[in-house]
Amino acid sequence: MKLERIALLTALLALPAALAQTVSSPIPIGAALAETSNVALLGQEEVVGVKLAQSYVNSHGGVDGTPIKVILEDTGGNVTGAINAFQLLMNKDHVVGIVGPTLSQQAFGADPIAVQAKVPVIGPSDTANGIPEIGPYVSRVSAPVSAYAPDALKAVLSFHKGITRVAQFYAENDAFSKSEAGTFRQAFKKVGLNLVDVEKTKTGQSNFTSQITTALAKHPQLIEISTLAADGANLVKQLRQFGYTGQIIGGNGLNTPAIFPVCQKYCGGIYIAEAYSPSLKNAVNSWLGQHYRAQYHAAVPQLTAQAFTGVLVFANALSRVAASAHQKIVGMNLAALRVKLNQAVQTTTNFVTPLGAISIYKVPNGGGELNQKDFYVAQIHMNSSGKSGSFVYVK
Amino acid sequence: MTAGYLLQQLANGLSNGAVYAIFALGYTLVFSILDILNFTQGAVFAVGAYLTYSLMTGHIGGGQLHLHLGLRLPLWLAFTAGALISGLLGVAIEFLVFRPLRRRRADPLLALVASIGLATLLVNALQLIYGAQNHNFPFHALGSLPPVVYLGPVIVRSIQLIILGVTLLALAALWLFSRSRYGKALFAVAENPAVASLLGISVSRYIVWTFFLSGLLGGIAGTLVGLSYSISPYFGQNYGLIGLAVIVLGGLGDIPGAVVGGLVMGVIEALTVGVLDFYISGVGSGYQDAISFGILLLVLLFRPQGLLGRKLVQRV
Structure with missing residues (x-):
């Protein structure tokens, strides 16, 4: 209720300014990402992407000949930070649309404000169920976890026969992790696995020995982890040190090379469901891979590719708006453009991105959901020193 | 539920409690002298860990800065230097924040808020320098020490045992210090600064020493916890709230109380998860904080002065 009131007030304050405002050059696209806080680990990968x-x-x-300019605002790691960043981008920077925020949890708090102000939003890493349903101006380029979690489970079961007992760890205070864990539980049920233990963790937790002792007492053969990156990596390290030798599936939170310095040699063997592969062959992914490697000497992380795709989708949609209006974007009425841009984003069809060919379709009473064709399952292989590793695609 | 299982959970609790205890020691030391909560302790804790990391790996940066120091110290030397510099940081904090506020006779609440502000600045500076990503001490940091040791049916991570040992050592050192001439003078300052001053004790010098010791302990704790898990700019903040609960449980300003409080808190948390989750998955881990802090509340209802704190006597 409180959030709705804030959203309404913000929209009322923003509306007159937006009505009078025209689009400036270079075309401003907002990026509300977690540059600080313990979520910055994810946000900084996205900053590189945009x-x-x-x-x-x-x-x-x-x-259409006009350059774009990505304007960054730091959301920090919480909902309030995301709301502030959205307000600054909409009302001070007069952006045409926003890529962000980093966490689903933040999206549930900040996106309604953009919906009220009729500013299109593209979620780069908001994979929880119900994101497009927040409102008609919310789309995403991050596939919902339900689209690819079952693939990872099926792949692991096909490689390791005889697994019947599974345990789960998830961060209960993170909306995405909670949603992902629910999806995995449904997948366990579907394939007939016996869920012997569920352990809840918290974001920022580093000691898991009590939960591990409890879980291992129930003899799981497979453990699924839905947490943020560093927490999950510490959990994996302690699981292995406590003698767990079974298989591990990591959720989206572990889908980053940023876990390597934390779990080091213990990261080896983790299976990860992936919505992106650096080895996908197309021109834009090759460009991304080449330029990322030149700067960071590593393969492109999924979040970088998704944030990159978010800006690309906006640019493509802007080009289509300009083409259909037979005029340049610069100088258009900002409020009217935002509405047209949102419609264009949600009619993106077979657009080639680093994620492969994607489409965005409008969900009933909501915004734009991603339709992505290619998903992958990778296994982490660490080198002999245990310092670096790679995601080896097994499916 | 077997006895071995319960013993394992007890060991888990004691090892995690040792981390809480060593963190809370620095906290309680300042409180015992000045009656203020120094929230920069979490930031000093993180700075100490990064200092040791940089001196050991010869590398500063990862964020906006990349510097090579040109030297790599062995762990024990890097650890000592990191702890000493953290102690000096504690002194700098006294000069920059607490002393000016005391001179202006500022409300203790202002000192608390100022310390939160400085802690945020320090943590953000760490992020600027090192980036948000986690850093891990090299695998060989602890030499040939195995990652875990088996004590009968119980598995304990070696580094956790070291933390427990260092915590008890720090407690013993503080106890010995309290028996010395300097220690007695320090506690005289804590009891009544005006009377201590009349007795010829330099109050401001002893306050500086307190901040040095608090920073030193923070630096030691940060490195040990960093060796156990990994380090990131924000990793000290997670211990801030629990550290506060620990010193309240042990008895505000009571040094052995901080250690007992930390160990008790660790054991309560471990047994909450270990016993409840064993029977109903997710209940203990889901309500761990609520149950732990509920027990803390119950203890305080019966012993408002904490487990080892002295009862306050109001003289009329």
Whole structure:
């Protein structure tokens, strides 16, 4: 109720300004990402993605000849930070649309404000169930976990026959982890696995020995982990140190090379469901891989690719709006453009991105849901020193 | 539920409790002298860990900065240097924040808020320098020490045993210190600064020493916890609230109380998960904080002065 009131007030304050405002050059696209806090581990990968996307779009002619400019606002790790960042981007920077926020939890708090103000939002890593249903201006380029979690489970069961007992660890105070864990539980049920133990953790937790002792007393053969990156990596390290030798499936939170310095050699063997593969062959993914490697000497993380895709989708939608209106984006009425841009985003069809060919379709009474064709399952292989590793695609 | 299982959970609780205890020691030391809560302790804890990490790996940065120190110290030397520099940071905090506020006779609440502000600045500076990503001490940091040791049916991570040992050592050192001339002077300052001053004790010098010791302990704790898990700019903050609960449970300003409080808190948490989750999955781990803090509340209802704290006597 309180959030709704804030959203309404913000919308009322923003509306007159937006009505009078026209789009400036370069075309401002907002990025509300977690640059600080313990979520910055994820947010910083996305910041790299949106910056590279700006370079890509501008080096390929911009939007109908006009360059774009990605304006970053730090959301921190909580909902309040995300709301502040959205307000700044909408009302101070007059952006045409926003890529963000980093966490689903933040999206549930901040996206309603953009919906009220009729500003299109593209979630780069908001994979919890119910994100597009927040409102008609909310879309995402991050596949819902229900789209790919069962794939990872099926792959692991096909590689390791005879698994019947599974345990689960998830961060109960993180909306995405909770939602992902629910999806995995449904998948366990579907394939007839016996869920012997569920352990709840908290974001920022580093000691898991009590939960591990309890889980291992129930002799699981497979453990699924839905937590944020560093927490999950510490959990994996302690699981292995406490003698667990069974299989581990990591959720989306563990889908980042940022876990390597934490669990080091113990990261080896974890199966991860992936919505992105650096080895996917297409021109835009090759460009991304080449430019990312030149700067960071590593393979592109999934979150970087997704944030890159978010900006790309906006740029593509802006080009289509310009084409259909037979005029340049710069100088258009901002409020009217935002409405048209949102419609264009939600009619994205077979658009080639680093995630492969994607489409975005409008869900009933909501925004835009992603339709992505290609999903992957990777297994982490660590090198002999245990310092670095790679995601080896097994499906 | 077997006896071995319960023993394992008890060991888990004691090892985690040792982390709480060593963190709370620095906290309670300042409180015992100045009656203020120094929330920079979590940040000093993180700085100590990063200092040891940098001195050991010869590398500073990862965020906006990349510097090579040109030297790599062995763990024990890096650890000592990191702890000493953390102690000096504690002194700097006294000069920059607490002393000016005391001079202005500021409300203790202002000191608390100022310390939260400085802690945020320090943590953000760490993120600027090192980035948000986690850093891990090299695998060989602890030499040939195995990752875990088996004590009968119980598995304990070696580093946790070291933390427990260091916590008890720190407690013993503080006890010995309290028996010395300097220690007695320090506690005289804590009891009544005005009277201590009349007795010829330099109050401000002893306060500086308190901040040095608190920072030193923070640096030691940060490195040990970093060796156990991994380090990130925010990892000290997670211990801030629990550290506060620990010193309240043990008795505000009571040094052995901080250790007992930490160990008790660790054991309560471990047994909450171990016993409840054994029968109904997710209940103990889901309500761990509520149950632990509920027990804390119950203890305080019966012993408001904490487990080892002295009862306050109001003289009329």
